[in-house]
Amino acid sequence: MDVLKFREMFLAEAAEHLQMMVDILVQLDSDPEDQDGIDALFREAHSIKGMAATMEYAETARLAHHLEDRLDICRKQGRISGVEIDWLLEANDLLKLLLEDIRNDSTERSIESFLGTIPQESEACPPLEGKADGPLECDQGQQIQLRLRDTVVAPGARFMVLLKRFSDFGTVLGSTPSAEELLQGGESLHLAVTLKSDLFQQQIHDQLLKYSEVEEITFVDEAEVKKEKQPEKRPSGKTVRVSTELLDHFINLTGELITNRNQLQNALRERQWEELDDGVGQLVRLVKNLHHQVLQVRMVSLQGLTGRLSRTVRDLARNHKKEIEFQVVGAEIELDRAIVEELTDPLVHMIRNAIDHGIEEKGTITLKAWRERDQVLVQVADDGCGIDPDKIRQRALEKGLLNPSQAQTIRDYDLFQLICQPGFSTADEISETSGRGVGMDVVKTAIERVGGLLLIDSSPGEGARITLKLPISLAIIRVLIVECDGSWMAMPITRVVQTVEISPDEVQSSGKQLMINYQDELLPMLSLRKILKRPQGSPPETIPLVVTEVMGRKVGLVVDRLVGQREVFIQRLPAPFDQIRGCNGGTILGDGQIVFLLDLQSLFERRRS
Amino acid sequence: MTQLLPFKVGYETYALKLNDVQEVVENQTLHDFPTAPDIVAGAISFHGRIVPVVDLARLLGFPLGKIGQRLIVLVNQRGPVALGVDVVRAVINIEMNQMNQMEDFAERNYISNVINYGGEMMSLFDLDHLQRELELICLQAGGERC
Incomplete structure (x- = not known):
């Protein structure tokens, strides 16, 4: 294994330790005397220090060592203060930046200024900010550029004198040109000195001004120099940690597959049809297992996410001066890695909404995840003031999303879904008028991109609940196959509320729109043939209907035939065909037939625009 | 020496560089692609992948032939995508020099050059132009079927 590989391992492991620290810190925030927590925190810092030292990442190791020191004190005191937690969280952020430096192959940034902010039980000073005029004490020193007047006869000699003067201010770490070069009689009028000093910039500046031949003095901001040098961000490779237990399963399976192959080859050679049949049966089982x-x-639990969310809650609660408890239920629920990654931003958004607009002064936000057959449900609930249906109604009227008669009859549940309409509200207006919904369309889009469904529920005074229905895996999903104009098409089962067959007598009409009574609710009927601009079919004896949700409303989608459910592997289409709206990829069924995955939402958006 | 694959669409003989061609397939089942724009005739299953089929006759404005009998599957870097054509001919070897290249194609799309192959005129099909056009068409498409 080469160094690069070790580095990857180090980075992955260190990132895990850091995440762990955040999780523990957030917990400690509500229970600052939890001895086990402080101990665990100490161990995490210790692990990072050990690993970084082995890899010779000096700054990282030094910072981790400082954390260890602080935590040791906390351990002895038996408690950890809020200021301390804040400081540790900042240190955690800095460690992440250091890891980023290591990943990008650049020198680790200096932690000196941060170490100056060791927590004191007073106003915590913001760390990491460059001081406009402070002692030039940081490790790398500061660069000072001098330019001499054109009239100076022997600039080399003058610079030698100046360099000597600089060493009175502090330690000269280096210069361009160097002292040797100057001795050989440099002709340049420019000198750059890197100086480490206890003096203030102004003091040095004043001293240098005493030399009349110096025309210009520039103090170069270290951060600026660094910025220029910083290489482009390297993409962090996507790696997965797999338990050895799982790998053993793979090896065993491979063994079984080899045996199976031999059995099949044997059976074929000897034309033992029964054997062959057996073998194929085995193969079916093995492939399913594989x-x-x-x-x-690909599965990861939501645990990795909850730490980040707790921190969001904590930070926001502090900013808004609200008292908020964050409860997590079902963090062990596992989902496909790609889905979990897509979930982070929407969840942060939902939590922000709950704190901004839902909870007034004090309350609880609950993140709950659970499995329901082949779906995972994730719910963010708050016990705040809830969503006021009248305000939404009014807003929808203003925006022309509802006409006055619709506004009268629409049920609260359907009304709430309107929040997710693009442009329902803008961030500026929302806080005064409707009170909720900042960027909910963005959230909904993100959820739908992974084949999920978003439902909003609220009752005044009892808070709001936003529930996400998600598929467990992205690539392999359960679909409902329907027939339309002789072709089969699929839609993710997560998007289907129910399938029903109705008799033509049940169809009612409201103006031009055909409606159907479904569970005491009038749903508009839409024809898939019409949406896809296909010729009208002959009137059927019973009408197959897919109850689904588009643009936040339940509708009955009329198809020619309901074929059934399948579990399929979804392929992305090659570019540029993946841009075609209304289609989210396709799948090849066992008999070679290609079935495309319909994305009704985007089909409708297209129709409206 | 360049190897070209000549093919016919409508009244015109075109050619593709053989380097751009993955395979020529015949008598494939064409599957419906419900939301695709009309220049996409459907899709085929090609080595386990879904490959969209572009109806070249429709794209170039020729009378419509029977799509699906002869398809040229382009290399993966170009999609993969399959082109539905009327006739595919045998590969030819040609020296690409000034002698047989004629620069009178400026007025016509999808043609990067016109080649004289022993007295026969062939249009070198411009795949880059095709790619740009497809991008535009696909971006605008969505359930519309003319």
Whole structure:
């Protein structure tokens, strides 16, 4: 294994330790005397220090060492203060930046200024900010550039004198040109000196001004120099940690597959049809098993996410001066890695909304995850003031999303879904008028991109609940296959509320729109043939209907035939065909037939625009 | 020496550089692509992948032939995408020099050059132009079927 590989391992492991620290810190915030927590925190810092020292990442190791020191004090005191937690969180952020430096192969940034902010039980001073005029004490020193007047006869000699003067201010770490070069009689009128000093910039400046031949003195901001040098961000490679137990499963499976192959080859050679049949049966079982295990590799729990969310809650609560408790239920629920990654931003958004607009002074936000058959449900609930349906109604009227008669009859549940309409509200207006919904369309889009569904529920005074229905895996999903104009098409089962067959007598009309009574609710009927601009079919004896949700409203989608549910592997289409709206990829069924995955939402958006 | 694959669409003989061609397939089942723009005739299953089929006759404005009998599957860097054509001919070897290249194609799309192959005129099909056009068409598409 080469150094690069070690580095990757180090980075992955250190990132995990850091995440762990954040999780523990947030917990300690509500229970500052939890001895086990402080101990665990100490161990995490210790691990990072050890690993960084082995890899010779000096700054990282030094910072981790400082954390260890602080935590040791806390351990002895038996408690950890809020200021201390804040400081540790900042240190955590700095460590992340250091890891970023290491990943990008650049020198680790200096931690000196941060170490100056060791927590005191007073106003915590903001660390990491460059001081406009402070002692030039940081490790790398500060660069000072001098320019001499054109009239100076022997600039080399003058610079030698100046360099000597500089060493009175502090330690000269280096210069361009160097002292040797100057001795050989440099002709340049420019000199750059890197100086480490206890003096203030102004003092040095004043001293240098005493030399009449100096025309210009520039103090170069260290951060600026660094910025220029900083290489482009390297993409962090996507790696997965797989338990050895899982790998063993793979090896065993491979063994079984080899045996199976031999059995099949044998049976074929000897034309033992019964054997062959047996073998194929085995193969079916093994492939199914393999499929299951491969999916396992991609699965991660929501645990990695909850730490970040707790921190969001904590920071926001502090900013808004609100008292908020964050409860997590079901963090062990696992989902495909890609889905979990997509979930982070929407969840942060939802939590922000709950704190901004839902909870007034004090309250609880609950993040709950659970499994329901082959779906995962994730819910963010608050016990705040809830969403006021009248305000939404008014807003929808203003925006022309509803006409006055619709506004009268629409049920609260359907009304709430309107919040997710693009342009329902802008960030500026929202806080005064409707009170909720900043960027909810963005959230909804993100959820739908991974084949999920978003539902909003609220009752005044009892808070709001936003529930996400998600598929467990992205690539392999359960779909409902329908027939339309002789072709089969699929839609993710997560988007389907129910399938029903109705008799033509049940169809009612309201103006030009055909409606159907579904569970005491009038749903508009839309024809898939019409949406896809296909010729009208002959009137059927019973009408197959897919109850689904588009643009936040339940609708009954009329298809020619309901074929059934399948579990399929979804392929992305090659570019530029992946840009075609209304289609989210396709799948090849066992018999070679291609079935495309319909994205009704974007089909409708297209129709409206 | 360049190897070219000549093919016919409508009244015109075109050619593709053989380097851009992955395979020529015949008598494939064409599957419906419900939301695709009309220049996409459907899709085929090609080595386990879904490959969209572009109806070249429709794209170039020729009378419509029977799509799906002869398809040229382009290399993966170009999609992969399959082109539905009327006739595919045998590969030819040609020296690409000034002698047989004629620069009178400026007025016509999808043609990067016109080649004289032993007295026969062939249009070198411009795949880059095709790619740009497809991008535009796909971006604008969505359930519309003319």
